[in-house]
Amino acid sequence: MKVSDLWLENRREWDPVTFEGVLNPEDQELAKKLYISKYAEDDTYEWAYTKNAQYTVRSGYWVATHITLDEEDHIQPPQGSLTIKQQIWKLPITPKIKHFLWRCLSGALATTTQLRSRTIPADPICQRCCQAEETTNHLLFLCSFAQAVWRCASTQLGRQFSFSDNLEDNITLLLQRQQDQTISKLHSLTPFWIMWRLWKSRNAYLFQKINRSAGHEAIKGSQEAMEWLEVNNTQVDESQNTCQSSTHMNRSTRNSHWSPPPQGWLKCNFDSGYVTGRDFTTTGWIFRDWNGKALLSGCARLPKTHSVLEAEAFGFLHVLQMAWIKGFRNVWFECDNLELTTLINKWEDHVSIGSLLYDIRHWMMKLPLCSLAHVNREKNSAADALSRQASSIMTMSHSFITPPSPTSFRLLVVVANSNPNNATQSVATVVQQHHTRSHACSFASSVAKNVFVFLLVLTATNKVVHVTTTGRLKKAAQNVLNTSY
């Protein structure tokens, strides 16, 4: 460890956080009295028992005979596996991050739990999620914020990680990627910058009250890794390796089973339908929890778009707003459009959907834990099916508490606002699924005062019945809504 590791970055001033994590209170006081040179570049060892700070045998003998250390004061080797530490020192990464990793493993990172173990009063609970004690492993791998950052970075890293509750296992998992020839240098080293970023982000959050989104931190971590590796002439050739690793990834993960998010998270799959020349875009979505239970699903007709990418981006904007309205905050979004996922996760611009991306980012900032990942079409089939419904049913937007089943009545409530032609301003109201027509009608009557139009759909036959605001049934054609406003 160097003296400069205890400084605030680029400033020759002690960093109070690092300081507390490394030195005991008594030594901190002594160190604070030291004058910090403005110009000195290299660290040197100093012998404290001679005036000229040079070691002499005589002074060494004096120390050996006069200074006795109590049993307690014997310097204990720091905790953490030596093998892992040796691997860390060999990594081709910036020294500051090597030291950081060493501190993580040695229990020298000034997390609140660590401070308490040094009898420094601190609230042990993670201030970010308030769900667990802030240990090094929690902070870097298990905290919901850390999980969101790792997921946002997964596009750059070429895979998604699942971390355990053991810090050494998690760091070993990242170190093992060095041996895998199919993974590019950039992909295998970026995780260490992400860890560093998580620590910086935590300090900015706690001490400067800066709250950046998970997506922002993931991008910053990846960018810093790329810049450092480029400057240091490490081969950052992504193209060949990425190709290999993504084929590898596709082969190993290509299955049709939807997988649930980790506990405490929701997953939202969405999909949009685009047909050239059609004057509207369809989109469908489904929110499921970690047990796979569907909490909300629905579909909508959005304004006209001009490409598949624009349709998918519009769909994403719509479901972000949906998540916000419903109060869902810990959401993993999934879509089957790789181009959109890459644009979002690499923070890239696009010539024809630039302003749409701007609005998406605006909404993502409101949901700082959200992230978008790419899945194959099979895994996204529920959202695809819902999206298709939007074109067959002549409503603008609706949602279901339970996903559609082929044998029941769905009661759809469409709230028409003053400008029914503008689909984006139409607000879908979540209603219920009823198994008999009479139940559906009686519910329709009970809420009739608040809405303008009801639709009852028998999904098995796709028969649509128009109900007036009095709740009375009225036979009508499928396109009745086009004229019923």
Ligand SMILES: [Zn+2]
């Ligand atoms: Zn946390």
